[in-house]
Amino acid sequence: MRSWPELRREGRKLAKRQTDAQFMLGDLLLDLTARLDTPPAHQAALGHFADALNISRDTLNRYCRVSAAWPQAKRNKDVSWTVHAILASHPRRFDLIKHPPPPREKQWTCTEARAVMDSQRQVGEPSA
Structure with a gap:
């Protein structure tokens, strides 16, 4: 059985990976939509990207909004x-x-x- 410090350390590592992945996915969508000039094109790209990754549009859109609010x-x-x-x-x-x-x-x-x-x-x- 792992100790509390071991569990906390492992949990923090996993949470860091999750944070990195969420920002990276948002950044990828920002890169994708930067080439598009209309809201319908943005929505279509979001849908295609979400389907390709098997992630909900809402989740991917949230990642993108947060990435946009927080430049790297x-x-x-x-x-x-x-x-x-x-x-x-x-x-x-x-x-x-x-x-x-x-x-x-x-x-x-x-x-x-x-x-x-x-x-x-x-x-x-x-x-x-």
């Missing part, structure tokens, strides 16, 4: 794709991703990202 140079490799997705519409996301809120101050969690978005909505900051 602005992503934080130590933060999950899900946290990037939660913060994707925040106008200060590029600064926020560098500075997790207290008390953790070392790593973002989904709960903290949602709290930041909830407080942003409450104060009425415009979303990006």
Whole structure:
């Protein structure tokens, strides 16, 4: 039986691979649609790509939207794709991703990202 530190370490490795794959799929779709000039062409390309990969259109579209909101140079490799997705519409996301809120101050969690978005909505900051 594996210990908690071993399980946590293995889980983090798998989560990192998942984050990488989600961003890579979104980036591939961005590359594909960059050549297209109309929304119908984008939707057709999305459908063909989703079918070819056996991934739902909604999932692939979500990956693409998050990749578009987070250019590669602005992503934080130590933060999950899900946290990037939660913060994707925040106008200060590029600064926020560098500075997790207290008390953790070392790593973002989904709960903290949602709290930041909830407080942003409450104060009425415009979303990006």
